[in-house]
Amino acid sequence: MDCFRTSPSHSWIYPTVILCLFGFFSMMRPSEPFLIPYLSGPDKNLTSSEITNEIFPIWTYSYLVLLLPVFVLTDYVRYKPVIILQGVSFIITWLLLLFGQGVKAMQVVEFFYGMVTATEVAYYAYIYSVVSPEHYQKVSGYCRSITLVAYTAASVLAQLLVSLASLSYFYLNVISLASVSVAFVLSLFLPMPKKSMFFHAKSSKEIRKQPNKNEASDAPYKINTPGGEEKPTSEIPTISGNLDGGPLSSPMPQNVALSVFVQWFQDLKECYSSKRLFYWSLWWAFSTAGFNQVLNYVQILWDYKSPSQSSFVYNGAVEAIATFGGAVAAFAVGYVKVNWDLLGELALAIFSIISAGSLFLMHYTTDIWACYAGYLIFKSSYMLLITIAVFQIAVNLSVERYALVFGMNTFMALVIQTVMTVIVVDQKGLNLPISIQFLVYGSYFAVIAAIFLMRSTYIIYSTKCQKQAQSSPASQNPDEPYPEGPRNIITGTKL
Incomplete structure (x- = not known):
């Protein structure tokens, strides 16, 4: 099929536009804020x-099981096939949501939605394989912003x-199905990348430039990674492809695949x-686990506080305000001048306290509007802090290492969330x-x-001691109790 071949256009604009359109239509799902009223209503x-104990946990379990193999497969097959798989999973999810009946059918829905979320990694990693490094920041901003706008x-x-036209929840799901179907069609027009971050790190033309075996034995050939650092080719396993610039087609040798996994382990270490x-x-993993758990079950809490069958529901408005507020908070981070090395973890503590307080409010209040307000505070706080965390982690990492750390943090978050789901x-x-x-989730964030x-x-205490030591050297103060430098007041070890 022509749609699976590499696009003749090598401009960064074409793949960016297609990917942004895919992101917009895949997130344009008006049924999601009203999922619980739909499932608990006359339709299902x-x-x-x-819903709480038999259906929703399946998403957490399937997401955990699928994430790691999908992460590896995504890089191996070079992103586009996994994006197409995500589009197919979207369509199956909403077809079953519309026409499936009973607990078993909805459990299958949750499995395929787990496939949808597991394959999101391809959407965010694809662009790094088809645009040059000078466009990374700009294009990443476009791709992430468009999903917030769409949601x-x-x-x-x-x-x-729902409020003005009194439209049935069923037809909201019809609109969602139409939107994700458009996203699937758009995914077919994405250019097929010739390289990926790990398994296909170089194109065939770069391979052709390698020195012969005699030269290679003297010194390893080096290339520039997307992160800007030079690495020997021995550290970047690759496959040779067609010299005409076509897709790389050689099968991955087992020893090369093993070397990739070894390199991943070394990089993570x-x-x-x-x-x-x-x-x-650590904060990312634990907080994301709690955040996903809250998002997964918050509509059930709203329906408990104010049953949708007997009262007006404003889930859509609340989700819109929460997403917009989180986006504004995340955008504002770039303009705040803070010494994150010194005060970053204090910010994590303060906003984790705010998150815990908002969850306690949602538990204890009987007023649905107070419950909505607690959710707005909680989601905005998380989106603010996760933006800071992403920046702090990514600032000193190459693209490859960021992808690895992001994947590992997400995997650990899912492990924690799975344990939480099984227990609670x-x-x-x-x-x-x-x-x-x-109440449990609020206590969880209070511990964090x-x-x-x-x-x-x-x-902060260690930094203060170090500054005092620098301003008053031990050699000039014989009365200093620890002339060799500040010590921990509990253990007595050097700071």
């Missing part, structure tokens, strides 16, 4: 217990259609050896009612806040 007639527009449209990056990643939600665990669940508050206090 499912109980709150069935906000879909939420506003859904609220208008080196990245996480930085304490600063490790703690930012699943029928085989505590099987807690929805209102008690949010306490950990980072202690960590930030230690950093």
Whole structure:
């Protein structure tokens, strides 16, 4: 098929436009803010217990199982096939959502939606393989912004259609199916990349420029990675392709695949050896697990506080405001001048306290508007902090390493979320009612806040001691109790 061949256009504009359009239509799903009213209403007639304890956990489990193999497959097949797979999974999800009946059918829906979320990595990684490094920042901003715009527009449209036109929730899902179908068609027109970050790191023309075997034995040939650093070709496993510039078609040798995994392990070990990056990643994993859990079950809480069958529902408006507020907060981060090395983890602690407080509010209040307000605060706080975390982690990493760290952090978040789901939600665990669940989630974020508050206090105290030591050298002050430098007041070890 012609649509699977590499596009003749080598401009960064064409793939960016197609990818942004795909992102817009894939996120233009007005049915999502009203998923629980749809499932619990006359169309599906499912109980709150069935939705909470039997259906929704399947998404968490399938996402965890699929993420790692999909992450590897995405780079191996060079992104586009996985983006197409995401489009197919979208269509299957909404077809089943429209015409499936019963708990089993909705569990299959959650499995395919797990496939949708697992394949998102291809959308964000694709652009790095088809545009030059000088366009990375600009294009990444376009691709991420368009999804926020689409989600906000879909939420506003859904609220208008439900409140003003009294449109059935069924037809919101019809609109969503039409939108994701357009996204699938658009995915077919994406250019097929000739390279990827790991398995296909070089094009065939670059391979042809390598020195002969005798020269290679003296010194490794070096190329520039997207991160700007030079690496020997021995560290970047590749496959030779057609010399005419066509797609790389040679099968991946087993030893090369193994060398890629070994390189991943070494890179991750080196990245996480930085304490600063490790703690930012730790917050990312734990907070993302809690955030996903809240998003997965918040509509059930809203329906518990104010049943959709007997009252007006404003889920769409709340989601639109929350997404817009989070986007504004994330955008404002770029204009805030803060010493993140010193105060970054204090910010994590403070906003984690705010997140915990908003979840406690959502648990204890009986007013749906107070519950909505708590959600707005919670989502905006998370989107603000995750933007800071992404910046702090990415600032000193190449594109390849950022992809690895992002993938590992997301995987760890899913492991934590799965454990949380099994213990708190699943029928085989505590099987807690929805209102008690949010008490648990609030306590979870309170623990995160306490950990980072202690960590930030230690950093600020250590920095203060170091400055005092520099301004008053031990050699000039014989009364200094620790002439060799500041020490931890608890352990007595050097700071």
